[in-house]
Amino acid sequence: MSVCVALAMLLSGCAKSPEPPPTASTRGAQLFKERCAPCHPDGGNVINPKKTLHGGVLADNGITTPAGIVARMRKPGPGMTSFDPATIPDTDAHLIAEYILATYR
Template sequence: MPLPPPLPGRHIAACLAACLGMAALLGGCTESQKTGSPPVASERGAQLFKVRCAPCHPDGGNVINPRKTLHGGVLADNGIASPSGIMNRMRNPGPGMTRFDQGTIPDSDARLIAEYILATYR
């Protein structure tokens, strides 16, 4: 099947610009839908982290299992990328971690801790 005749130069440039612009717009929209607003490290979240988490996770590390820190890449490697993921781990931890139930840390405080972790240890 023969190829169609080439478009004049200005049409190619306009088409390319339109395609690139659309890709940039769609890419930005898709990313914002996936991630939502970035987490914010509140003062209350920092205080709660210091009291409840820092004894075992100083500076985002892990004194029990040094391979499972709170740093973004490690969290993501373990399937944790959102405040709800951190809250779930607080409620249902693995071996070596204290379980923090709703009575110990209410959901509102757990969310502040989770947002603090994600904002601070990306």
Template sequence: MRTLVTTAILLITFISLFTARPALAADSAVGAKIFSANCAACHMKGGNAVNPAKTLKKEALAQYSKDTLDAIVAQVTNGKAAMPAFKSKLNADQIESVAMYVLEKAEQGW
């Protein structure tokens, strides 16, 4: 019986070690702080002070194909139209954190 329990524990440990996904460096809570410091002036409560049609609301993100982490990361990194690029101001982890925050808030309805 003891051997069976030991074997089961070792098997579970082995499986968890080799199938665990790596932790993401990005963090939505960090993204909230970065958003507040860099984005909220134009995007308060998920709005858009420059172009009111292009908000950060879930429907608008989907309409403009910006409803994925990769799309938001690209937008924040490279900018577009009136939105400036943040690639020289924020590092990749910070940009991904902001993107995670935006997606999370859009899902919650801002």
């Protein structure tokens, strides 16, 4: 019987523990990489290099809050793809916006 208990203890110690769920900032970074980085690598802008995601440039264009970024995602200017709520749900859009503001300030 003690062999069975020892074997069970040994095997239970080898089990892989589940990974914790991603944090909001991790999820925002992941979504940014998937949806935004192709046109905005490192916060830049491959279409219009004058309109980057860096804090000063965003502020100069009246964008200072996550809601402002989401609004621009929903109704962008010329050259940017529009991302409606069916494409990027509001929750994900806000995570992306928060990531942008935290990363490129």
